[in-house]
Amino acid sequence: MSDTYYNPKDLKKFEDVGEFGPELAEKFFDYYGAVFEEGALSAREKALIALAVSHTVQCPYCIDAYTSESLEKGASEEQMMEAVHVASAIRGGSSLVHGVQMMNKTKDLSM
């Protein structure tokens, strides 16, 4: 048992998650593969979206994987940082926009 919850080497074991349930894992990986194929969005754009989302879900495995993937697909440092800011803006904004609910409720309760 490792001393930390996250071990960089575990990223490579992702494909082994089928060990405890191959059918669903296979379905997932088929879907996953199809999602990242070149489509209406380029593979580079998809890598940048994945990079942004991985910061939102704060998954170190995904940050590791999609940093490499974005570099491989030819994204620049500026583009990668902008993607992270998009994630941050949405994260921050989504908290802030709930301030409206707080304000509504406050007004409802106030004299």
Next chain:
Amino acid sequence: MKSLKTLNHNLSDPAYQLHVLNNHSESLRQQPKFEEKLKDINLFPLRPTGIEIFQVNLGYMCNMTCKHCHVDAGPDRTEVMSKETLQHCLEALRHSDISTVDLTGGAPEMNPHFRWFLEEVSELGKDVIVRSNLTILTTAPKYQALPEFFAEHQVEVTCSLPFYNKSRTDRQRGEGTYDRSIKALKKLNDIGYGKEETELELNLVYNPAGAFLPGGQEGLENEFKRQLARKHDITFNNLFTITNLPISRYLNFLLESGNLDEYMDKLITSFNPAAAKGVMCRNTISVGWDGTLYDCDFNQMLEMPVEEDAPRHISEWNESELNSREIRINQHCFGCTAGAGSSCGGATT
């Protein structure tokens, strides 16, 4: 920056490089050998499919010292191909149907016999490719005049540009490289290179500025075209993506940055049988600055000449014997077979 050779660095010894690739860590010792991978797909021993490209390394002298250089080239390197050896090359070409002559270095333009040799080769009716680092075309007046000379002889110009932005390009190839490269590209465009209406072919070579693989060639080409047109109004024909092979200065980078194990692992797990079938050593011969014959430019830098039974020097040229040789391989070869494959002409699959 000085070359590893001038620094007397232990990685300037090719035998040591091969030792590192095979034994540096437990992980490297446990990796499958390239030979085994070829055996698995019935491709061992690896043999030529027939020489189509005659690659001449005109010398290791270069005006730059890029961090990833597999040649360990630089202004401090003095190895330059002599006129006598160049004459042997012409003799070999005269008696061969080889269609393409690929001039490389270092900076091939810095060889004092460069113009003469190029003229002789094009008179033989061969297609000529010059591998230019671009910045050389912005230095002394004699180099600045080369684009017109290239156009006159319908030479294909294949230039390195690691990235479409300044920071990443300069980090790999030295401060000021990007601006000078853009200047040279504009000049080439101005005289008709890379334009649809001319036959003057201008290709760019992309190689990753770090320990990662090149992504899809087509996607990168589109992005380079878009960005270079948008920022500088530059056009070009094709982008060739090349994987960095773990030798010489790039190997030094991998070791110093602690990326060697992971990079080798990535190359090996991305082994692609289709790419293995199309490795460039199967249709290319590489002539070293002193006339020694190699299976490829990488084997040249690792001082692995063609196998003993084959003619080993350009003065002993015998094409049919060379065509039946066994290609020499080692762990660096995984760089040619990862993913979409890598060769001087880009992806191979």
